[in-house]
Amino acid sequence: MLTSPAAKLMGLLLTAALALATGLASLALGATEIAPAVLLKAFLAPDPSSTQHLIVWTERLPRAAIAALVGASLAVAGALMQTLTRNALAAPSILGINAGAMCFVVLGSTLFAIRSPLGLAWVAFLGALVAALLVALLGRERGGGISPVRVVLAGVAVTALFVSLAQGLLIIDQERFESLLLWLAGSVAGRELEMMTPLLPFFLFAAGVCLFLVRQLNLLVLDEEVVRGLGQRTGRVKLLAGAAVIVLAGGAVALAGMIGFVGLIVPHMVRALFGRDHRWVLPGCALLGAGLLLGADTLARFVIPPQEVPVGVMTALLGTPFFLHLARRRSLAP
Amino acid sequence: MSRSMVLRAVDGRLSLRLDRRTLTVTLLLALALVISALVSLGLGSQATPPSAVLEALLFPERSDIALIVHEIRLPRIMLAILVGACLGVAGLLLQGLVRNPLASPDVIGITGGASLAAVAFLALGGTALGEAWLPLAALGGALLVALGIIALAGRGVTPARLVLVGIGLAAALGAAATLILVLSPDTTAMQAYMWLTGSLYAAQWREVAALAPWAVLGLPLALGLARHLDVLALGDDLATGLGSAVRGTRLSLLLLAVALSGAAVAFAGGLSFLGLIAPHIARRLVTRGHTGLVPASALVGALILLHADLLGRLAFLPRDLPAGIFVAGIGAPFFVYLLYRWRA
Numbered sequence: 122m123l124t125s126p127a128a129k130l131m132g133l134l135l136t137a138a139l140a141l142a143t144g145l146a147s148l149a150l151g152a153t154e155i156a157p158a159v160l161l162k163a164f165l166a167p168d169p170s171s172t173q174h175l176i177v178w179t180e181r182l183p184r185a186a187i188a189a190l191v192g193a194s195l196a197v198a199g200a201l202m203q204t205l206t207r208n209a210l211a212a213p214s215i216l217g218i219n220a221g222a223m224c225f226v227v228l229g230s231t232l233f234a235i236r237s238p239l240g241l242a243w244v245a246f247l248g249a250l251v252a253a254l255l256v257a258l259l260g261r262e263r264g265g266g267i268s269p270v271r272v273v274l275a276g277v278a279v280t281a282l283f284v285s286l287a288q289g290l291l292i293i294d295q296e297r298f299e300s301l302l303l304w305l306a307g308s309v310a311g312r313e314l315e316m317m318t319p320l321l322p323f324f325l326f327a328a329g330v331c332l333f334l335v336r337q338l339n340l341l342v343l344d345e346e347v348v349r350g351l352g353q354r355t356g357r358v359k360l361l362a363g364a365a366v367i368v369l370a371g372g373a374v375a376l377a378g379m380i381g382f383v384g385l386i387v388p389h390m391v392r393a394l395f396g397r398d399h400r401w402v403l404p405g406c407a408l409l410g411a412g413l414l415l416g417a418d419t420l421a422r423f424v425i426p427p428q429e430v431p432v433g434v435m436t437a438l439l440g441t442p443f444f445l446h447l448a449r450r451r452s453l454a455p
Numbered sequence: 456m457s458r459s460m461v462l463r464a465v466d467g468r469l470s471l472r473l474d475r476r477t478l479t480v481t482l483l484l485a486l487a488l489v490i491s492a493l494v495s496l497g498l499g500s501q502a503t504p505p506s507a508v509l510e511a512l513l514f515p516e517r518s519d520i521a522l523i524v525h526e527i528r529l530p531r532i533m534l535a536i537l538v539g540a541c542l543g544v545a546g547l548l549l550q551g552l553v554r555n556p557l558a559s560p561d562v563i564g565i566t567g568g569a570s571l572a573a574v575a576f577l578a579l580g581g582t583a584l585g586e587a588w589l590p591l592a593a594l595g596g597a598l599l600v601a602l603g604i605i606a607l608a609g610r611g612v613t614p615a616r617l618v619l620v621g622i623g624l625a626a627a628l629g630a631a632a633t634l635i636l637v638l639s640p641d642t643t644a645m646q647a648y649m650w651l652t653g654s655l656y657a658a659q660w661r662e663v664a665a666l667a668p669w670a671v672l673g674l675p676l677a678l679g680l681a682r683h684l685d686v687l688a689l690g691d692d693l694a695t696g697l698g699s700a701v702r703g704t705r706l707s708l709l710l711l712a713v714a715l716s717g718a719a720v721a722f723a724g725g726l727s728f729l730g731l732i733a734p735h736i737a738r739r740l741v742t743r744g745h746t747g748l749v750p751a752s753a754l755v756g757a758l759i760l761l762h763a764d765l766l767g768r769l770a771f772l773p774r775d776l777p778a779g780i781f782v783a784g785i786g787a788p789f790f791v792y793l794l795y796r797w798r799a
Contacts (some may be wrong), residue, residue, distance in 0.1 A: 125553070131625030194539065210619070214626075215622075215626075258795060259791070259795060270555075270615045270618065270619065271555075271557075273618075273619065273622065274555065274558075274562070274618060274622075275557070275558040277557075277562050277622050277625075278557055278731070278790065278791075279561065279791075281562065281727050281728065281793065282560060282786070282787040282790070284785075285652075285727050285779070285780075285783030285784075286783065286787065287789060288648070288652045288778075288779070288780070288783070289779075289780035289783060289784060291648070292648065292649060292652060292776065292777060292780060293771070294777065294782075295645060297643075298548065298645065298648065299641055299644075300518060302636065302644065303635060303637060305633070306633045306634070306636070306637050313670070326594070330527075362458070381626060381630070382626070425638075428638055430633070430634060431633070431637055432636075433630070434631070434633055434634040435628045437626055437627055437629070438627060438631070440626075440629055441623050441624070441626055441627035441630075444622075444623040444626070445607055445623045445624075446620035448616060448620055448622075448623055449607070449608075449616065449620070
């Protein structure tokens, strides 16, 4: 673990460099490889007649931007959830938040023919909220305490609920099934920037909440009674952080579908590097989450060429060993 | 009147204590199942009155709907009953041995293993080998996952770890199944997707015959082993103190649950929620001990699947929707309600 602020700053810069490097790789690599010089030229002096420039601007750049945003959002949402629930296994995909958002998007697009990015985002927020409330309600013990395993089980049950509902809707509406299949698997391929821009204010709101709450979040790691003894009102902090989780996870699902395990793994990696201070953990999560998803998405183009593996499948396959490692630990505290 | 009655045989050396309420509930459930089966034999795209159904059953040579009843509806109903019973009991065993009412074959990944194997079989062109191999592939997948869970849960196989490891594996298996779906052509993708949801469409006698041995062997075995669940429910320490071989018992119960659910999923697809809710409903009807819960869970599971399949056949005529949609549609909200009522 890095201890001194200088070392941490260095670590953060290195993480940023990693995210940048994977971002550039994501722009350059794929079915058509684009040389670094051409890439540079595409940005400095775009030439509309060049196919390679066109690929960079219309295909690779939106895809990379969305992957970075989604990865960062999921990782930060995971870090917030692990702090809020004091559970090492908490993450948007495991506690059913992603499934709730996914199910509501399927519902909105099959039954209510919602197609606009903003409309789908609102529906996704609603679904994420419903799922979060359900898990919070079901994960609570009789005395009001929260047991880690029970919360995870409640999350899995809620996931099963929403996934089966979505399955039913998609079997009845087979046309939507074909068009949504890739999105269901979790994918950033074939996206346009216009899908992302209307959602930016929401992501900015979540980032603002994180900045504003960073000190109070550090207190939440302590024992509940200690925090109250210190004179902190945790209710409002939890509510705001919860809202940020809903927006981050719901927005990520609206953009890229079901991408699991990023929110689980990244906070653990970042805490291993930077400790528990949220002033370092949150930016670290955003950078490493973006880097991880960009890397996974780039890698996904080379696993079984010429086909692309949906990035959600990549993260699930990479993340499972990590989840098993966490599950086998003695304690489930983050 | 006492709450239970005792049957004795061989000069009192063999005795069986039966709880009156359990007995009544079990008989009523069985009656409900028989009536439901008879009614659903008569329903479908071509509705037939009960008298004609009875005639077709008893005197097939005189009836003109004998073919529909015997070759189309009856095997489907029998399969629904067997699958429902197997999944209900598998869920009961898992919930008992994990000591957690949220465990079920689909939550801890056994269904996921079977589903992945089946989807891979469909997508990789296994149908060329013959449809008969699909259930075997699914059963193999379920068994592999169960072994993986046991191996990864490590020493002691504590309930919490068993569940968490199962959940982790379920996620990976789901992702792999999704990958196969995405990469396969549209028609195969839809076929595999239907299978994942759980469907009894086009059930045939040979499927019933293939599943029957599992149910006929597994369900009585579950009935015999169920009393161990009562001991396990006291906690590992107390169970060990009472002389129970905790690890061995848990392992054999787990394997039995895998065999039952794997076989059921092999023939009906990835039905979710059935293994989860059937034991819960049974527990509300029958209160004492796991031995009484085994037949009750089996009957409740069979009843739910039978009615869900009937709904799937009738609700959107002429389309025949997978029963899994309706099991989940009824099961999921009910489960949320139960979970809310239940607090550890």
